Amino acid sequence: MSRFYTPKSTPNRFETPIGSPARPTPTPRSHVPKATASTSGLGGTRYQMNASSSESLSSASSSNFMTPKNPAALFAATKSKSSTALNSARTPSSLFRGTPTGGVPGGSCYGTPRWNGVPKMRAPAAVAERTPECYSKVSLESPLVGRKSRKLDDSIRKDGYGGEISNLKVAVRIRPLSAKECVESVANVVKVKENEVIVNAGNTADNTAGVEHCFQYDHAFWSCNAEHPSYVDQPTVYRGLMKPLLDKAFEGYNACLFAYGQTGSGKSYSMMGMDSDDLTINQEAGIIPRFCQELFHRIDSIKDKIQAEVEVSYFEIYNEKIHDLLAVSATDGVFAVTSANAGKKPPLKVREHPVWGPYVVDLSTHPVDSHSALRNWLAVGNSQRATAATGMNDKSSRSHSIFSVVLNLSEAVSSEDSEGKPIHQTKRAKISLVDLAGSERISHTCASGDRLKEGVSINKSLLTLGKVISSLAESKRNTAAYIPYRDSVLTWLLRGRIPPISCPTGSSRNVLRWRLHLQSVAHLLQHGFFFVD
Numbered sequence: 001m002s003r004f005y006t007p008k009s010t011p012n013r014f015e016t017p018i019g020s021p022a023r024p025t026p027t028p029r030s031h032v033p034k035a036t037a038s039t040s041g042l043g044g045t046r047y048q049m050n051a052s053s054s055e056s057l058s059s060a061s062s063s064n065f066m067t068p069k070n071p072a073a074l075f076a077a078t079k080s081k082s083s084t085a086l087n088s089a090r091t092p093s094s095l096f097r098g099t100p101t102g103g104v105p106g107g108s109c110y111g112t113p114r115w116n117g118v119p120k121m122r123a124p125a126a127v128a129e130r131t132p133e134c135y136s137k138v139s140l141e142s143p144l145v146g147r148k149s150r151k152l153d154d155s156i157r158k159d160g161y162g163g164e165i166s167n168l169k170v171a172v173r174i175r176p177l178s179a180k181e182c183v184e185s186v187a188n189v190v191k192v193k194e195n196e197v198i199v200n201a202g203n204t205a206d207n208t209a210g211v212e213h214c215f216q217y218d219h220a221f222w223s224c225n226a227e228h229p230s231y232v233d234q235p236t237v238y239r240g241l242m243k244p245l246l247d248k249a250f251e252g253y254n255a256c257l258f259a260y261g262q263t264g265s266g267k268s269y270s271m272m273g274m275d276s277d278d279l280t281i282n283q284e285a286g287i288i289p290r291f292c293q294e295l296f297h298r299i300d301s302i303k304d305k306i307q308a309e310v311e312v313s314y315f316e317i318y319n320e321k322i323h324d325l326l327a328v329s330a331t332d333g334v335f336a337v338t339s340a341n342a343g344k345k346p347p348l349k350v351r352e353h354p355v356w357g358p359y360v361v362d363l364s365t366h367p368v369d370s371h372s373a374l375r376n377w378l379a380v381g382n383s384q385r386a387t388a389a390t391g392m393n394d395k396s397s398r399s400h401s402i403f404s405v406v407l408n409l410s411e412a413v414s415s416e417d418s419e420g421k422p423i424h425q426t427k428r429a430k431i432s433l434v435d436l437a438g439s440e441r442i443s444h445t446c447a448s449g450d451r452l453k454e455g456v457s458i459n460k461s462l463l464t465l466g467k468v469i470s471s472l473a474e475s476k477r478n479t480a481a482y483i484p485y486r487d488s489v490l491t492w493l494l495r496g497r498i499p500p501i502s503c504p505t506g507s508s509r510n511v512l513r514w515r516l517h518l519q520s521v522a523h524l525l526q527h528g529f530f531f532v533d
């Protein structure tokens, strides 16, 4: 059975506080594209509950954000369900701030990923002295002073989990110099050697000439010059980061991939592509449109054996307020996107479910049954995102966006129950693709007014993300460590877990809330208390 999903209207409860900046106006789109919905139930199934996305977060190691002069974005890809041994050597905990005047040996405008053989590194202590405090120094074990490059997957990941490798991967991608940087004759001081990034300190007053800092990641993608043989293009980034997560999602694991880095470092380009309004799968298409295509490609290839259902939701966190990017309303039978502009649509609220943790109240979810339907919803959401021109990026994302797809797979297993009906085994996975707003130095972005307020809010939530990840790393050693999830909406929400199939959405959640007041969580679990819409 197919039908249009009609979202429930959201009451106007929360106003934008006086003084908070007006959300940048997205390009309006009046009509929702055709998004047919398969709503047939999975009937009589058991569900396989996935571990929570808090485990995704809890697997992360020390955070760091790329520095203002490093044209690179970082990606963290996680899958939940298994715990991870933290590997502090894998992620650089302190990043070097080097004014890129030293240039790359060879002098080209584009950095060439060439290993110069002998790393010109100082002793770690000397490096520590020269690393500015402001880059969240956690430990300085990570720069690979004089060490030989090595593959993390082969040599470091002996985690003792029956051969399963770590559930967190961190990748860095170096973008080309922007037109502005080329005009200003900025030299690229970043090189890549296999999975290592080598940053040349330059020879400015606060740095010693020739000092190189090496950082090791799971992947280091060099995308500075498309003409160069070492150039890593969009399909390669997709294959390296997203494909393994999709594999795991089909096994019932939750997966989360988020991009973080300074403003203008290439997060949106990597996640969405050159143009977020053009979602055609061409060479420039980013991770999310490719994921949408491959998801249904795989579903089509197994549909004879496995029934799949997909639901999509897409929201952004702007100035700590949540806006549903896919909210639609129906007037006279015509479906229209409810504008995400502040003032027209109130932000959504986060509540904490006693079992499943934080969730967004009344967030619309839309069943989709084809790649084109999913792509259309993605386009709708993109058109609603808050972007604005800043001093460092003409189209800067001013919000964190979270695109989530819940995948339900139901397979009839051979055995039959007491009534002779086949027993279905159901797997459920949530894939969250997060494009974080860029961290920024106010002095570099020359922000004032609304942009300034946004920048402060963005930096605050990214700082909290960093703190949460650091605290999680600390909690591995000290179980009493406090983890400040609730200090930002982003970290609070990422902690939430995927509810079981048929857990209520929209207004039926009120019923759940009401009943939860009457019955203990233990009782609910004991009796398998699920709602069917």
Ligand SMILES: Nc1ncnc2c1ncn2[C@@H]1O[C@H](COP(=O)(O)OP(=O)(O)OP(=O)(O)O)[C@@H](O)[C@H]1O
Pocket: 073, 174, 175, 176, 178, 223, 261, 262, 263, 264, 265, 266, 267, 268, 269, 270, 274, 393, 395, 396, 397, 398, 436, 437, 438, 439
């Ligand atoms: N690998 C790349 N190849 C070509 N162009 C790129 C690449 N990465 C980024 N760019 C270009 O750099 C500019 C800034 O990139 P993008 O908007 O993705 O940055 P961002 O990190 O998302 O910034 P913000 O946090 O401000 O939103 C864009 O014009 C984008 O097309």
